[in-house]
Amino acid sequence: MAPLIPRMHLFEIDDQPWFPPALRTLFQAALTVTWTLPLPIIQSCPPAQVVARVLLKELGQDISDYNFVDFCAGAGGPTPFIENHINAHLRKRHAKAVNFTLTDLHPNVQHWESVAVASPNLFYESKSVDAIKAPRHLVKPADGKKSMRLFHLAFHHFDDCLARRILKDTVESSDGFAIFELQDRSIASFVAVTLLAIGTLILAPYYALKWRSPLALVFSWLIPILPAALAWDGYVSSLRTREPDEVEALLRSCGTDTSDWEMRSGSTVHLWPVGYVNWIVCRKTS
Template sequence: MAPWIPRMHLFEIDDQPWFPDFLRALVQDALTHVWKTRMPLQVLAPAHHAADVLIRQFGDTLSEYTIIDFCAGGGGPTPFIERNINGHLRSRGAAPVRFVLTDLHPNIHSWDKIARKNPLITYEREGVDASAAPEHLVHRDDGKKTLRLFNLAFHHFDDPLATAILRDTVETSQGFVIFELQDRSLASAMSNLILGIGVILAAPLYAWKWRSLATLIFCWLIPILPFVIVFDGYISSLRTRTPEEVEALLRSCGADTSEWEMSSGDERHLWPCGYLSWIVCKPVSRT
């Protein structure tokens, strides 16, 4: 179905250099919990759906890849995805998949905690430009293929940058996956409003869990956190591309994409209006 409004690349508050780092960290933490927390009206958390998509699309061939999370923020759903995928692979006697967290602005504090709990997750300490990924990152010493992962991230790139990222991906990697929790639809607008209300209601729980008085202050006393999440959520929806729009950028990126094929879909994670949108693109297997 065609989106109900044209794509607009407007600004998000969380992207701005003047937005305080400690508030940005709170926003990233909140979005991480959106990925992995199963609310009362959810059968599965979004991260669980994301892992299921990867398992369905790649099967046991996931063992052939190293999955690199570009624009990882605070870590997002990657630890949850790693546990689900590798649990599935171990049950089938297949080798596990390693994950690498990267970002233009690395969140070392959060990533270090994740890596200590998850031996199959590592991270890059230096900033990584997804349009010019460093050689050591995409050409693995262990002979593994590279699969690029964009969790709630690809909509942040304007068309020239997105095109450059796709060109670099085709030239140096063996596939990419895009997950988004929003699109340009009325259902997405409703879901975003529910998210804002949920952030306000859950503030005392997470303030206690994280030992963070700032979470409570900036959710209830000065409600910057829910405002930014809802505002940026609507802007993210306007920025999010359809699969057809992503494919148009891919085919015009300047690299040879004749052997690459794309599939896409939606998984409902929150009744009645919350959907995980996904795009998987990789070279066609020739036998």
Template sequence: MAPWVPRMHVFEIDDQPWFPNFLRAKVQAALTRAWTTSVPFFQTGSPAQLAARVLASHLGSRVRSYVYIDFCAGAGGPTPSIEKHLNGSLSSSPNPHHPKSYADAAAAGTPAQDLSDKPVQFVLTDLHPHPEDWAVAARESPNISYEAGSVDAADVPPGLVGRYKKEGKKVMRLFSLAFHHFDDPLARAILKNTVETSDAFAIFELQERNIASFFTLIAFGIGCFALAPYFAWKWRSPVTIIFTYLIPILPFVLVFDGWMSALRTRTPDEVEALLRTCGAEGGEEELSRWRVRSGREMFFWPTGNLNWIICERR
């Protein structure tokens, strides 16, 4: 069902150049915690764990054939946690659909090298890179690497994608809590570049254009007030206390930007409409090969849903 509210490309405070960088870092850290934290009684797992489960279940035996490149990684976001949960599930619970022989691989159309049990690889990139933060994630996991230079998702350097294709891998682009930031012309340009250079993309959003998101974000704001002392102690950051309780900028920005993000979030049909009109080389014949699947999984009872879109070239 289409939302009652039309999509609006409204502004978010965290996107504005005048918003102080030291506060932006705290906002991004809080969003990462929203991805990676599981609240007892309200959640059976974190949203990042749920995203990993979606990739594993909906890609099946193809999950190992991809390298996953996050094109809007920010300071790291949920990708390190998604990597941990996805590779953990692959190593502990082998996929029953995974081909057991080269004959099975050929019959399934799966590259022979995917028969290995090697962990899947994730790459962090961004238009505004955070190499120091990414280096920490890369040290903590051998399955994470990063591009230290700026990477434009609408004009990706051929070598970035090409190096993995030379290794026999396909490339899936990840947009976690990011795709709603692009206006329609930029979104089309990014999808055009994706169709022309990559093999799949996945979009994960923690909000949608409905009343349920409104209440979920209020709960998020309450959680910020409740957990601020813990994170101030963990981060050794009195700034967190000051701008949560004395001058409550952080909870205000997180809730306000969350509501604006909900208004900017596209439905799967709206994303597919942009895909079909992106003007990629090969025209309608090429675009007809791309299959769009979508769904939602509850990550916070009773109103919070992880909305996902996975699109692969057939």
């Protein structure tokens, strides 16, 4: 069933050039915690683990045939956690490990360096990467593997025109893409965003200790810009997020042959009753 709320491409604070870099760093770090921090008792598993399980299930034994490129990686997001979970699973099966590469239009090299040293299968591209025209050395790797593009909490940022251009470049140069969102155009999603903002207030001391940044306390408790920005952007992200059939319509109208591309989608709970990972996995079948 189509959502009752129409898609609206409103502005998000984190997209704006005037948003201070220090606050953007805290904003992205808070989203990473949302992806990866397990909440005992009330949460079955963190969203990043859901993503890893979806990729393992949907790609099956073919997963070792792929290299994964994370577009719009920000501060790293869930990808290091996903890489660790997937490769730990593959090692148990005595299967080949898979590589993940972090990229972004505005690369966060300093932070990516710190997470990449923890795994021999996690890499990053230090130069700016535009998803409209991805560098061929990323999507056509020298090792001959297939390329799977990842969009974690990112695809809703693109308007229809930009999304079509990204999908066209994907079809012409890659072998698949996967979109993962933590929101949709539903009342439950708006409730989940509200809980995120409240959680940011409660967890501000944890953030300050984890990131060694007193600014997390200042901008959460004294001047509550961080929870307010997370709430606003979360609500707007919900309004921006496309349903699978809307993404497929963009794919089929992107201006290149997509007849041999197959799309699968689903919604997997991580925090009942309002927290869901909404996913789309699309790949070339020939």
